[in-house]
Amino acid sequence: xxxxxxxxxxxxxxxxxxxxxxxxxxxxxxxxxxxxxxxxxxxxxxxxxxxxxxxxxxxxxxxxxxxxxxxxxxxxxxxxxxxxxxxxxxxxxxxxxxxxxxxxxxxxxxxxxxxxxxxxxxxxxxxxxxxxxxxxxxxxxxxxxxxxxxxxxxxxxxxxxxxxxxxxxxxxxxxxxxxxxxxxxxxxxxxxxxxxxxxxxxxxxxxxxxxxxxxxxxxxxxxxxxxxxxxxxxxxxxxxxxxxxxxxxxxxxxxxxxxxxxxxxxxxxxxxxxxxxxxxxxxxxxxxxxxxxxxxxxxxxxxxxxxxxxxxxxxxxxxxxxxxxxxxxxxxxxxxx
Numbered sequence: 594x595x596x597x598x599x600x601x602x603x604x605x606x607x608x609x610x611x612x613x614x615x616x617x618x619x620x621x622x623x624x625x626x627x628x629x630x631x632x633x634x635x636x637x638x639x640x641x642x643x644x645x646x647x648x649x650x651x652x653x654x655x656x657x658x659x660x661x662x663x664x665x666x667x668x669x670x671x672x673x674x675x676x677x678x679x680x681x682x683x684x685x686x687x688x689x690x691x692x693x694x695x696x697x698x699x700x701x702x703x704x705x706x707x708x709x710x711x712x713x714x715x716x717x718x719x720x721x722x723x724x725x726x727x728x729x730x731x732x733x734x735x736x737x738x739x740x741x742x743x744x745x746x747x748x749x750x751x752x753x754x755x756x757x758x759x760x761x762x763x764x765x766x767x768x769x770x771x772x773x774x775x776x777x778x779x780x781x782x783x784x785x786x787x788x789x790x791x792x793x794x795x796x797x798x799x800x801x802x803x804x805x806x807x808x809x810x811x812x813x814x815x816x817x818x819x820x821x822x823x824x825x826x827x828x829x830x831x832x833x834x835x836x837x838x839x840x841x842x843x844x845x846x847x848x849x850x851x852x853x854x855x856x857x858x859x860x861x862x863x864x865x866x867x868x869x870x871x872x873x874x875x876x877x878x879x880x881x882x883x884x885x886x887x888x889x890x891x892x893x894x895x896x897x898x899x900x901x902x903x904x905x906x907x908x909x910x911x912x913x914x915x916x917x918x919x920x921x922x923x924x925x926x927x928x929x930x
Contacts, residue, residue, distance in 0.1 A: 659715030
């Protein structure tokens with residue numbers, strides 16, 4: 594089978610296309626014939642060594658993907674050969690990700706893809722959608738799970754509504770019944786955020802976010818999904834409702850942040866860091882189940898018309914796909930395996 598591998602950290606030139614024998618699934622594992630591999634910022638960061646990297650002799654990159662089960666290991670009862678699945682954390686604490694024709698993963702990380710849902714949608718979930726799910730479920734007063742009506746009456750502020758996590762957060766929040774405000778950096782990105790389902794968009798490069806949010810939600814916003822806590826902590830504290838949650842999942846804009854003391858304790862704010870790789874199996878399984886339910890309801894489409902433009906590369910050009918993500922390509926970068 595064809596696979597993309599690297600043996601030492603570095604820029605995208607360390608990636609090479611090779612032939613390898615497909616692995617056999619062990620107990621509790623399945624093998625998936627990958628159709629589409631999704632690329633996330635953590636994939637290129639792991640490759641260059643800025644995030645944790647286990648000492649494997651050879652690594653196949655990429656955490657997310659979608660495909661068809663083609664072999665089932667001992668003890669697996671809920672998946673069978675021929676099942677269409679979406680994959681998450683395929684390479685987490687393992688050397689083999691989805692940038693290859695066949696990948697072996699723990700069965701829990703291969704989730705049935707509902708009938709009629711495209712493989713491109715499946716490969717666009719994983720890290721972004723599960724991160725968004727976690728960010729929306731850390732409020733002190735819940736909900737711990739998402740479903741239609743779970744966020745009814747709540748207002749959600751999504752910073753960076755045109756990004757992959759922001760896009761998923763908008764879609765999941767709207768599916769759960771919330772009113773969604775998204776901040777963006779251009780009219781084109783505002784169009785994408787509205788296409789994803791945002792009720793309101795605010796261009797933070799030309800508008801006063803605090804004033805605009807105050808007009809839309811005079812009692813404050815209940816959930817904030819934050820991509821740049823270093824830049825936005827003061828504004829987040831100002832616009833948050835009493836008992837609001839600020840869930841930040843990235844370090845865009847700096848390594849540290851300062852939160853104003855009086856408004857944050859006066860409002861009983863919960864400030865929650867979110868890193869999908871370390872939240873644990875319970876949170877993964879809850880997110881996978883709720884995301885699949887949203888898929889069944891048609892709530893997570895992708896493509897420019899749905900607010901998430903897709904940029905495609907063939908497997909042999911995985912290095913270019915990694916570069917595209919590193920350079921900030923808007924939307925989702927996918928590899929056709």
